[in-house]
Amino acid sequence: xxxxxxxxxxxxxESLASLVEEGIIEExxxxxxxxxxxxxxxxxxxxxxxVAKIYKEPEQRSFKHRANYTExxxxxxxxxxxxxxxxxxxGRAQEEEAWxxxxxxxxxxxxAAGVRVPAPYQFIHGVLVMDLVLGPDGGPAQRIGDIDxxxxxxxxxxxxxxxxxxxxLCAGVVHGDLSDFNVLYGADGPVIIDFPQSVDAxxxxxxxxxxxxxxxxxxxFVARSAPRTRRRPYGEEIWALYESSRLTPEAELRGEYRPSxxxxxxxxxxxxxxxxxxxxxxxxxxxxx
Numbered sequence: 022x023x024x025x026x027x028x029x030x031x032x033x034x035e036s037l038a039s040l041v042e043e044g045i046i047e048e049x050x051x052x053x054x055x056x057x058x059x060x061x062x063x064x065x066x067x068x069x070x071x072v073a074k075i076y077k078e079p080e081q082r083s084f085k086h087r088a089n090y091t092e093x094x095x096x097x098x099x100x101x102x103x104x105x106x107x108x109x110x111x112g113r114a115q116e117e118e119a120w121x122x123x124x125x126x127x128x129x130x131x132x133a134a135g136v137r138v139p140a141p142y143q144f145i146h147g148v149l150v151m152d153l154v155l156g157p158d159g160g161p162a163q164r165i166g167d168i169d170x171x172x173x174x175x176x177x178x179x180x181x182x183x184x185x186x187x188x189x190l191c192a193g194v195v196h197g198d199l200s201d202f203n204v205l206y207g208a209d210g211p212v213i214i215d216f217p218q219s220v221d222a223x224x225x226x227x228x229x230x231x232x233x234x235x236x237x238x239x240x241x242f243v244a245r246s247a248p249r250t251r252r253r254p255y256g257e258e259i260w261a262l263y264e265s266s267r268l269t270p271e272a273e274l275r276g277e278y279r280p281s282x283x284x285x286x287x288x289x290x291x292x293x294x295x296x297x298x299x300x301x302x303x304x305x306x307x308x309x310x
Contacts, residue, residue: 031049031051031052033049034060034062034075036075036146036147036148037049037062037064037073037075037148039146040073040145040146040148040150045066045143045145045150046064046065046066046073046150047064047065047066047068048064048065049062049063049064049073050062050063050064050065050070051063053072053161054164056202056215057077058076058077058215058217058218059074059075059076059077059217060074060075060077061073061074061075062075063153063161064150066142066143066150067142069153070153071142071150071151071152071153072139072150072151072152072153072154072161073148073149073150073151074124074148074149074150074151075147075148076120076121076147076149076217118147120217121147121149121217122144123216123217123219124149124215124216124217124219125141125144125149127194127216127219128141128151128216129141130192130193130194131188131189131192131194131213131216133192134188134189134191134192134270135188135270136185136188136189136192136213137185137207137210137211137212137213138212138213138214138216139151139152139153139154139212139214140152154205154207154212154214155207155208156205156206156207156208157206157208159208162205162206162207162208162212163205163206164201164202164203164204164205164206165178165201165204165205165206165211165242166200166201166202166204166242168206169246170246171246172246172247172249173247174246175242175243175245175246175247176243176246176247176250178204178206178211178242178243179239179240179242179243179247179250181210181211182199182204182211182213182239183236183239183255183259183274184270185211185213186199186232186235186236186239186259187259187268187270187272187274188270189213190222190232190259190260190263190268191263191268191269191270193221193222193223194216194219194220194221194222195219195220195222195225195228195231195232195235196213196216196218196219196231196235197218197219197220197231197235198215198218198235199213199235199238199239200235200238200239200241200242201238201242203215222263229260232256232259232260233256233257233260235256236255236256236259237256240252251276253274253276253277254276254277254278255274255276257278257280258274258275258276258277258278259272259274261278
């Protein structure tokens with residue numbers, strides 16, 4: 022395979038070079054952003070600028086408590102499930118394949134439900150090529166965590182994201198890692214990204230705790246620009262509506278919630294572990310700016 026170079030002689034990752042060789046990508050322009058799960062490159066494909074997401078190898082990821090997210094995910098057959106449970110070489114390979122394909126499957130599912138997500142273009146050889154989300158200035162959109170909002174602007178984004186959390190759950194999906202680092206500020210409003218850790222709300226026993234954490238992260242986002250924003254139990258209210266089959270995409274939240282007397286005890290340690298994981302990652306991202 023010939024060596025493929027990008028802008029200013031940049032060395033192109035082998036996974037992207039193979040897509041250039043196959044004509045799927047015409048040019049690798051430059052790196053765009055790097056996260057705990059993947060690296061994203063600006064590329065030209067199909068005659069227009071898009072993004073290509075390359076998933077990092079498991080040992081290079083900083084994402085913790087992975088078992089909390091993979092529970093309930095579908096596999097091709099019982100043999101693969103047994104291999105994954107035994108953590109055999111074949112099982113680890115199948116688990117990795119499922120981890121990488123979850124994002125594109127979820128994006129298609131959410132796109133059909135009307136959630137604002139990047140449109141997939143190609144998913145091949147473990148690389149996800151998507152449409153480029155453009156910001157108000159016409160360039161690649163920034164993450165909302167990198168933007169200074171006024172209190173009113175942040176509150177508007179916060180309310181919009183709560184509505185998208187509802188829309189996602191109506192489609193049976195909990196993001197699982199939603200924060201201001203996983204939302205882009207597009208020209209027409211916020212766009213949610215990064216779904217490898219998403220879970221099926223009906224099949225994952227930790228879905229409720231993950232949803233509550235997602236909503237808490239959104240409150241932390243708005244509180245930085247609008248510190249007087251009152252913390253309300255929106256996450257609990259959303260889940261209660263979902264459990265009782267009363268959640269619709271048009272649901273209007275009241276910020277009120279009364280736990281059932283017969284509600285099972287929440288695994289507090291598991292919740293604190295998940296919250297601690299996100300807080301640690303948030304501090305790491307802030308330090309790397």
